[in-house]
Amino acid sequence: MKNLLYIGNKLSKHGVTPTTIEILGPLLEQEGFVVSYSSSQKNQARRLIAMLWNVFQYRKGDCVLIDTYSTTNFWYAFATSQLCRCLKLKYIPILHGGNLAFRLKNNPKICEMIFRYSFQNVSPSLFLIKQFKAEGYENVIHIPNAIELENYPFLEREKVKPNLLWVRSFAKIYNPIMAVQVFASVKEKYPEATLCMVGPEKDGSLLDAKQRAKDLKLDILFTGKLSKLEWINKSKEYDIFINTTHFDNMPVSLIEAMSLGLAVVSTNVGGIPFLVQNQKEGLLIPDNDVDKMVMEIDRLIKNNDLFGKITANARRKSEDFDWQIVKLKWGTILK
CATH class of the missing domain: 3.40.50.2000 (Glycogen Phosphorylase B;)
Structure with missing residues (x-):
């Protein structure tokens, strides 16, 4: 075919x-x-x-x-x-x-x-x-969903900083408000903490997130939609990738974060535990559990060894999603 x-x-x-x-x-x-x-x-x-x-x-x-x-x-x-x-x-x-x-x-x-x-x-x-x-x-x-791994350089971070990155469309299903709430708690422990939220508006959630940030007097960087290359370059400024979704299947953004050397802290929903093994390639927490996500972020900041182990395992896992491997499976059914 x-x-x-x-x-x-x-x-x-x-x-x-x-x-x-x-x-x-x-x-x-x-x-x-x-x-x-x-x-x-x-x-x-x-x-x-x-x-x-x-x-x-x-x-x-x-x-x-x-x-x-x-x-x-x-x-x-x-x-x-x-x-x-x-x-x-x-x-x-x-x-x-x-x-x-x-x-x-x-x-x-x-x-x-x-x-x-x-x-x-x-x-x-x-x-x-x-x-x-x-x-x-x-x-x-x-x-599996595929990425061209050569476009995702692994960055080894020597000292973990409380710099958080969130990448998704602003939709209620992805629960961006939780990211704002998590950042508010992290900021209390680490005044130097930062949060960047990347993605386009979808259902009014971006305005809600901006309003919540304003109410809590939080300085959050909302970039809007970025090109793939732009957000890959932006990721170098951050250490921890937070995924707050209520439902999910096999998000490419998570695979990309794993390949780039960001430590993943995610809600344990849908297909996520089939992609990220808890304590091995990332840290998983119950849906909408702000306190638990803050606790796991704190663990990563205080434990460089844990951070290094998780990010190294995650990069190895992301190699399974390289197009050079995935294309063989598509070729089997299409040719």
């Missing part, structure tokens, strides 16, 4: 953080695949119409890749997959939604219409494979 249509949210030109379609698609092109994309329409209704029209136009193509999420965008996957079935087109859902397990239990018939008839289901997360197999889906394989 050389000619591919990739269905997903290609919205970075509208100020949104690039999703897998804008990372995986170009990597497949590097390997000789001809990839068409849909859609970059900002309006949701227009985006769905564009996706369906592009599937119809592509009806004599080889295969359709469909980024599959668990919230509103779940219905894009449903609609486009059913058109693929009508046109007898091979399609591959790529399972991203951290809450897809909820869909499997609450929309079983619709899920069956999508996933039972696919050419293959691809999950970047071992967590979702476990969930899908528990519901009787055997046609699901693990292909």
